[in-house]
Amino acid sequence: MSREAKQDENKAATHGFRALPQVQRLLEMPDAEPLIRAFSRPALTAALRATLDHIRATLREAAAEIPAPEALLERAGAVLRAGQRPVLRRAINATGIVLHTNLGRAPLAPEAVEAAAEAARGYSNLEFDLAAGARGSRTQGIEPLLRQLTGAEAGLAVNNNAAAVLLALSGLAAGGEVIVSRGELVEIGGGFRIPDVIRQGGARLVEVGSTNRTRLADYRAAITAETRVLLKVHRSNFRILGFSAETGVGELAGLAREHGLLVMEDLGSGTLADLRPLGHAHEPTVPECLAAGADLVAFSGDKLLGGPQAGVLVGRRAAIDPLRRHPLLRAVRLDKMTLAALEATLRLHRDAPQRLPVLRMLGQTEAELRARADRLATLLEGLAETKVVASEGHAGGGALPGEGVASQAVSLAVPGLPAEELARRLRLHQPAVIGRIAGGRVLLDMLAVSEDELPEIAEAVRQAREPA
């Protein structure tokens, strides 16, 4: 036996390792019966083994008490019940980031949720032309709306914006060159790097300008017989300040026309609505970008558009049509639920944008947010020590980079419970409550929290004080 193993054994003996009950004995206890009935004997056996293993491991690290057999069965039961709950579950977003990629980005409008459920429940004319009684186009519902909302000649939608950019470059630039400014060779979250996507699309990247300044002349000098696309990429997650210059889509469009090239912009968040009336900085809109002369604009469905995960391409017919015939389209096509939700979302943009949760959240006044924070603080009376504080939220999802959104938060502490532990317990609650830690306290930002979630948060704090 090695020296380590011997030490382990000695420690185990001191901590009463051997006194852990046998699985067989636990299975014969009366408390085991309901668990066997609910989950089966093999399932309970496995859960008990896992529970005992866990206890063995903790005993090795610290001198802890061995739980009573009833408590061991109770723990195994909790493990089995947890296994029955869906892993993907609802979360309350108290991070202050409206479009949080890790939390699923945009919450859908009720109309979009209903449309997706309706599409899921039964059959639909997904790819069927009802008037002709023949095969139809999958995007028949969204194309007219995209044209109407953006002023584009044509539109298409795929799985996400990364797929939209890949499809566009594969279909329009494969075998040729794509010119991009060095200031726009961005990486967005999840390892999506523009140079990699260009390579994957079968095109060659030609970098022009410098990190902070790229002029029209730089693009002009780089054009060869191989050039296909002048690509602009929205700086979604950073800003370049100080001595800087970029060439706008309008200027690029003029240059492209002279040489018979295409100008494409990856707008990332791609808002249809002007955010200035909501009190925010200007985020370039899709219609503006097209009006300035872009032949093709790509943007996400679940960022500022406020819809389901999707990637939208709008622009000139000559740029979109070749993509409809590209083999990659089949690999990145949208499913029926997403299409239904996307169509409903676009309808709302046309008819009632105020019903879109993302735009509503970004349009809240500080007074509204303050009132919500006050109500939560009231609900938490007697459960936690609270302070209502000003907080800085963000649009997230690559929208309004570098711009804070004035918000309000409840800063809370439970005496005797470290902030990290309180935050962890809130995360593990159902629904999960996700805040952040600031100054040794848990901060719950109200920007992306709705009114009817407040009692749920209070319940989560109540349970965090005395976990089962």
Ligand SMILES: *Cc1c(COP(=O)(O)O)cnc(C)c1O
């Ligand atoms: C977010 C973003 C993407 C990727 O969009 P997804 O819909 O997440 O695939 C691509 N480009 C830019 C500039 C972005 O901001």
